[in-house]
Amino acid sequence: MNISQLTSSSTSGNLTNSGQTSTQAASATNPVSLAMQKAGARLQAQLDTTSAQLSSFGKLKSAVSDVQLAASALGAFTATTGTTDVKTAAAKFIASFNAAVTTARSTAALSGTVSSESSSANRISRDMAKSIAPNTATMDALRKLGVKQLSDGTLALDSAKFDAAQKADPASVRTALAKIGQQAEKAAAKELASGGDVTSSVASLNQRSTSLKTQQSSMLAMAQKLAAYQFNY
Numbered sequence: 001m002n003i004s005q006l007t008s009s010s011t012s013g014n015l016t017n018s019g020q021t022s023t024q025a026a027s028a029t030n031p032v033s034l035a036m037q038k039a040g041a042r043l044q045a046q047l048d049t050t051s052a053q054l055s056s057f058g059k060l061k062s063a064v065s066d067v068q069l070a071a072s073a074l075g076a077f078t079a080t081t082g083t084t085d086v087k088t089a090a091a092k093f094i095a096s097f098n099a100a101v102t103t104a105r106s107t108a109a110l111s112g113t114v115s116s117e118s119s120s121a122n123r124i125s126r127d128m129a130k131s132i133a134p135n136t137a138t139m140d141a142l143r144k145l146g147v148k149q150l151s152d153g154t155l156a157l158d159s160a161k162f163d164a165a166q167k168a169d170p171a172s173v174r175t176a177l178a179k180i181g182q183q184a185e186k187a188a189a190k191e192l193a194s195g196g197d198v199t200s201s202v203a204s205l206n207q208r209s210t211s212l213k214t215q216q217s218s219m220l221a222m223a224q225k226l227a228a229y230q231f232n233y
Contacts, residue, residue, distance in 0.1 A: 040219055047212045053117060054205045056107040060121065061198045063100040067128070068188035070096040074181025077174040083166045090177055091157060094147070097132070097184065098154040101125050105152070117205065120197040127197075129153030131187035132180060141176045 070093040077086060108121035133139045133149055142149065146161025166173050191198045 043212060043216050050205055050209045050212060053110060054209060056110050057202050057205060060103045060107050061202060063103045064188050064191050064198055066096040067100045068185055071181040071185035075178040083170060086174060087162060094155045094157055101128055101153045117201050120201045124191055124197050125153060127187055131183045145173060145176055
């Protein structure tokens with residue numbers, strides 16, 4: 001039984017049928033009961049919102065971790081790595097990167113997200129996007145590979161251009177990808193580290209969830225005492 005149910009039905013138990021209707025009506029307008037119902041509803045709404053935010057940041061944390069792994073793979077190429085394997089790794093990195101940027105943006109836009117978490121999610125999206133193209137030289141290297149950064153920060157791959165680049169100079173492609181991967185891996189590690197935006201936001205939301213649940217439990221206990229008092233009265 002929740003707070004609203006307790007406070008709205010607490011006074012009918014020991015009364016006669018003739019007086020029950022008027023007592024329930026009085027309970028419905030009891031200022032203490034009404035206040036507790038409203039407070040309970042606010043707490044539940046805040047808890048629901050916090051749970052949704054935690055879920056979204058959990059997905060974001062997983063997405064950034066995927067970027068870190070995919071970026072690391074771009075630095076593991078050797079002179080004997082086949083062009084197909086190189087392209088597969090590049091495509092996997094781009095897919096992971098795009099998922100992280102998109103998830104960060106959707107997390108920031110989540111309804112009810114407080115400004116601090118929204119700012120953190122937006123910052124993650126911006127920082128990840130900047131890590132790919134921090135300067136003109138890197139942008140030029142990306143273009144030569146057929147990789148274009150779109151206005152929303154995600155990446156698009158021109159498959160034919162990438163194949164042509166590998167055919168012309170496979171070593172340069174591997175070197176360029178390794179450098180891009182190193183930059184993205186560093187950015188992802190920063191977000192996931194203790195004190196990073198992802199980790200800090202998850203910790204903050206977990207703390208808020210625990211606090212709200214404690215408040216909810218305390219209010220429920222108060223509602224139960226009120227119900228028992230009104231029942232006996």
